[in-house]
Amino acid sequence: MVIEDLKELLKDKGVIYDIFYEKSHNESFKFRGDEPYSSEKKEKRGVGLRVVKNGKIGFSSTSDFSKLKELVDTALTLSFYGEKVDIKLPLEKDLPEVKTVSNKTSLIKGEKLFSMGEEMISLIKEKEPEVKIDLSIEKEYYYARLVNSEGFDSDYEKIILEFDLSGLLVLEDGLIWFYDFYNLSENPELDLKKVSEEFSQLIKVAKKRVKINTGEYKIILMPLPAAYFFSILFVGANGKQLEKKSTPLIDKEGKEIAPSFLNIIDDGTYPFGFNTSPFDGDGIKRRKTKVIENGVFCNFLFDLTTAKKLNRESTGNGERSYEVIPTIQATNIYIEPSKDYPLARIIKEIKDGIIVYYMLGGGQSNVLAGEFNWVINLGFKIEDGEIIGRIKDCMFAGNLYEYLNKIILIGSEIKDLGNYFVPPIVLDKCKIVSKE
Amino acid sequence: MKKIKEVMPVMPDLSYVKDYFDLRIEESEITSLQFRGKELEVIQRNFERGGFLRIFKKGNWLSTSFNDVENQINKESIENLLKDAELLKPKEESLIYLFPKEDKRSYKIIDQEELLNYKFDLLRKYNNLLLSHPKIVTTHAIYNDRLVRKIFYSKEGRQIDYTIFYYTLYLAAIARDGNNICDYSIGIGRSKVLEGEVSLKDLLKDLEGKEAEVEEVVKIAVDLLSAEPVVGGVYDVVIDQRLAGVFAHEAFGHLSEADHIYNNEKLKKLMAIGNQYGIEELTIVDNPLLPNERGSYLYDDEGTEAKKTYLLKEGKIAGHLHSKETAAKMNEEITGNARSVSYRHPPIVRMSNTYIEPRDKSFEELLFMLDNGLYVCSARGGQTELENFSFASQYAYEVKNGKLGKMIRDVTICGNVFETLKNIKGIGNDLKIYPGSCGKGEQYPLPVGGGGPHLLIKNVVIGGR
Incomplete structure (x- = not known):
């Protein structure tokens, strides 16, 4: 066993170390242009070794287990150059119980997944024969084990099932993409009929084009663009940016930065979230961390090393794969929904606005400062509570930290995007630039 | 045409597979150094070896990737893969078949051992330059190289075996003035197909002498603070x-x-x-x-x-x-x-x-x-x-x-x-x-x-x- 072999090799080196081993098996079916296209399988395993020698960190990884001695030598050699940190590896007890394996999902067979894809395509094509569908269904079994020189030794398994759906419609005035996604890790039974109806309905309304003028509008961000929007907050809330003094949130802890109805949690234990696990890459317990509570910014996210440097506690956000040392990343982000505000009601209450399904340009702007600059790739005009048609060639730009205070409503229906659990949100007074 | 065993000794015989197939094995060594501000936060070397097998059967692709190279591809795993061909609908098989060809490029690196110091010094020099202005609160300076050997074997009788060395710098300066944060970055990088005797140090000289560009990174990041x-x-x-x-x-x-x-x-x-x-x-x-x-x-x-x-x-x-x-x-x-x-x-x-x-x-x-x-x-x-x-x-x-x-x-x-x-x-x-x-x-x-x-x-x- 590779971990035991490594422990043996490290026995007399007198160093602090941790070993992260992972393996995965992944199978997927892909459909392209309405037709089955491929069956792909992926087998992966690897091991990463972090050593702390004379207080300095070195790291090496490999997928070639005949190179374990080289791995140890390399990590030790590199530590000569490494960053000096006063780090003590944790020996955490009472790890949280988390839900990462569902029996239903674990038992589902490839044939069944394939037939879900076929059926979904034929249901959509019945209603919208012109659209070209690409679809992918992917099931992954994942295993990780972390061992450190303090005696920590724990592991976990995870099964993830993802269903990705996209459609391309070619119209006179251009190409339109549609996209939908389902995290089926908990329950593989997707209501194909319902999903296909919603998808087809969107395609249907997109065929009608309406003009829009440059100006200020209320905008409904559907869950996907809403997740883009909040992802900028998590650049600023990353403890690394605090350490490097490169975040606008630097002096905002305990201060109100958003309306009082906004609550955001980073939840490393969310049932069947993509990033759910009992412990993080440092061996620290996963937990729920309130990032915004009642509009007040409460917490930065930390891994072990950064927390140590700032004299803080790790929040269990050390993300790691066998190829890299832990770095700070959000786990599963949960935006607390409101009550009784389904999408239909939100739309009904808007007199003059826009609903946005997809944006282009996420992550391209100066996100450190909170800037965003998006092209509305699929959006519709709303007038007097009704969607009247698709808009085109519009841009939406601004700064997250200003726009947090423009959130006027949060929907009540959470969309499970695997690592974001987010309802639609409504922003007031958004400046839209139109080419028309 | 050589047998697959001669090109990839660890692979089983695939001659019984009737359909088009190709098999790739990749071996890579990656060195990565990253400064954030004054600290060298990452220094690592990764050794990767893995492969990818695909079969084109009845117009559909069946594939598997693996990195337990000695053990994962065998008759059973191939049968398992072929089984899925029956699920996917048979389609017209259109694929270009190339003529057989053998091309193996060998090389020898003469100076890999002593290079770590060199890479570290080079990156540190640029990182220090990035930090030279008081408004620059932090940096992100990355040196990355990747030596990748690609071995290819296909049903057509193509046997290709060559190695590319990629080497890059990414240099970013982050300037801050109160709540105003601006960054600017550049990437510098080349690649080289390795043949014969190779001095990596000679190649890395491409990354030297970039001081003027680095100074411009600082200037632009700082200027952006007052840009509208x-x-x-x-x-x-x-x-x-x-x-x-x-x-x-x-x-x-x-x-x-x-x-x-x-x-x-x-x-x-x-x-x-x-x-x-x-x-x-x-x-x-x-x-x-x-x-x-x-x-x-x-x-x-x-x-x-x-x-x-x-x-x-x-x-x-x-x-x-x-x-x-x-x-x-x-x-x-x-x-x-x-x-x-x-x-x-x-x-x-x-x-x-x-x-x-x-x-x-x-x-x-x-x-x-x-x-x-x-x-x-x-x-x-x-x-x-x-x-x-x-x-x-x-x-x-x-x-x-x-x-x-x-x-x-x-x-x-x-x-x-x-x-x-x-x-x-x-x-x-x-x-x-x-x-x-x-x-x-x-x-x-x-x-x-x-x-x-x-x-x-x-x-x-x-x-x-």
């Missing part, structure tokens, strides 16, 4: 060579990838050879044979020879980028553009070095032609969904009466590629190629190059507040 955000609207612009490269790649290159085109009748019409979309001076090419650029290679990941492809010639659609499958389906010549980011992924149609050819206008002439508008520089990123693209610049200047004015920030250009091509009204004489990384589907980062000369574009939508 752009006012959104429709502008005429001159874009610099980095942005021209992003335009060639994002806006037009992706649209030329035949895997988007072959099964879409309407797109086929839009992208039909001969369609005129630009002025006669406008020519866009994809060329993996440029020496030592980041997107250069000898063979793609289907064992096909790399070649230069004209995508747009004299304003007209001239070609598409192909894999073995798309070339057969569209009945066009294969171009050698099937690439994968690693052994974990199948080869898909990708670009190499994509650029706009230079013409006769100087930068000053373009500014004079522009008269009033924006000079937009350097790309932060670009994204496209076929005909719609969006790319963010890192900084820009106002232009009034053909003269550069004050600096402006947050300029993002978006538009429809066909309209924008028609709006390119002036092409500069100053081609430059820059390193980049491209993502498509789940495959990122693929090393690519991109560039062009300065371009004058009319009527561009700029997002802003």
Whole structure:
């Protein structure tokens, strides 16, 4: 066993170390242009070794287990150059119980997944024969084990099932993409009929084009663009940016930065979230961390090393794969929904606005400062509570930290995007630039 | 033709597989150093070895990637793979079959041992330069190299075995003034196919002497602090060579990838050879044979020879980028553009070095032609969904009466590629190629190059507040 072999090799080196081993098996079916296209399988395993020698960190990884001695030598050699940190590896007890394996999902067979894809395509094509569908269904079994020189030794398994759906419609005035996604890790039974109806309905309304003028509008961000929007907050809330003094949130802890109805949690234990696990890459317990509570910014996210440097506690956000040392990343982000505000009601209450399904340009702007600059790739005009048609060639730009205070409503229906659990949100007074 | 055992000793005999198959084994060594501010936060070496086997049966692809190279591919795993062929619907089998070929390039590195110090010193030197201004609160300085040996074996009798060395620097400065935070970054990088005796230190000299560029990174990051955000609207612009490269790649290159085109009748019409979309001076090419650029290679990941492809010639659609499958389906010549980011992924149609050819206008002439508008520089990123693209610049200047004015920030250009091509009204004489990384589907980062000369574009939508 590779971990035991490594422990043996490290026995007399007198160093602090941790070993992260992972393996995965992944199978997927892909459909392209309405037709089955491929069956792909992926087998992966690897091991990463972090050593702390004379207080300095070195790291090496490999997928070639005949190179374990080289791995140890390399990590030790590199530590000569490494960053000096006063780090003590944790020996955490009472790890949280988390839900990462569902029996239903674990038992589902490839044939069944394939037939879900076929059926979904034929249901959509019945209603919208012109659209070209690409679809992918992917099931992954994942295993990780972390061992450190303090005696920590724990592991976990995870099964993830993802269903990705996209459609391309070619119209006179251009190409339109549609996209939908389902995290089926908990329950593989997707209501194909319902999903296909919603998808087809969107395609249907997109065929009608309406003009829009440059100006200020209320905008409904559907869950996907809403997740883009909040992802900028998590650049600023990353403890690394605090350490490097490169975040606008630097002096905002305990201060109100958003309306009082906004609550955001980073939840490393969310049932069947993509990033759910009992412990993080440092061996620290996963937990729920309130990032915004009642509009007040409460917490930065930390891994072990950064927390140590700032004299803080790790929040269990050390993300790691066998190829890299832990770095700070959000786990599963949960935006607390409101009550009784389904999408239909939100739309009904808007007199003059826009609903946005997809944006282009996420992550391209100066996100450190909170800037965003998006092209509305699929959006519709709303007038007097009704969607009247698709808009085109519009841009939406601004700064997250200003726009947090423009959130006027949060929907009540959470969309499970695997690592974001987010309802639609409504922003007031958004400046839209139109080419028309 | 050699038996597979002779090329890849650890692999089982695959001669009983009747259908087209190809097998890739990749061995790579990666060294990575990263400073953030004063601290060297990452120093690591990774050793990767893995493979990818695909079989083309009844018009469908069956594939498996693996990295327990000795144990994962055997008769049982292959049977298991072939079983799925019965699930997928049989289709017409169209695939280009190439002639048998053997090409093995051997090399010997004469100086790998002592290089770690050198890499560390080089990066530290640049990082210290980045930190030299009081307004710079932190940096992100990365040195990265990747030595990758690619071994390819196919049913056709192609046996390719060669090694590429990629080496890159990414240098970013983050400036802060109160709540105002601005950053600016550049990438510098080359690649080299290794043959014979190789001194890596000689290659790495390409990364030396960049002090002036690093000082400019600091200057721009600091200047951005006092730059005003752009006012959104429709502008005429001159874009610099980095942005021209992003335009060639994002806006037009992706649209030329035949895997988007072959099964879409309407797109086929839009992208039909001969369609005129630009002025006669406008020519866009994809060329993996440029020496030592980041997107250069000898063979793609289907064992096909790399070649230069004209995508747009004299304003007209001239070609598409192909894999073995798309070339057969569209009945066009294969171009050698099937690439994968690693052994974990199948080869898909990708670009190499994509650029706009230079013409006769100087930068000053373009500014004079522009008269009033924006000079937009350097790309932060670009994204496209076929005909719609969006790319963010890192900084820009106002232009009034053909003269550069004050600096402006947050300029993002978006538009429809066909309209924008028609709006390119002036092409500069100053081609430059820059390193980049491209993502498509789940495959990122693929090393690519991109560039062009300065371009004058009319009527561009700029997002802003």
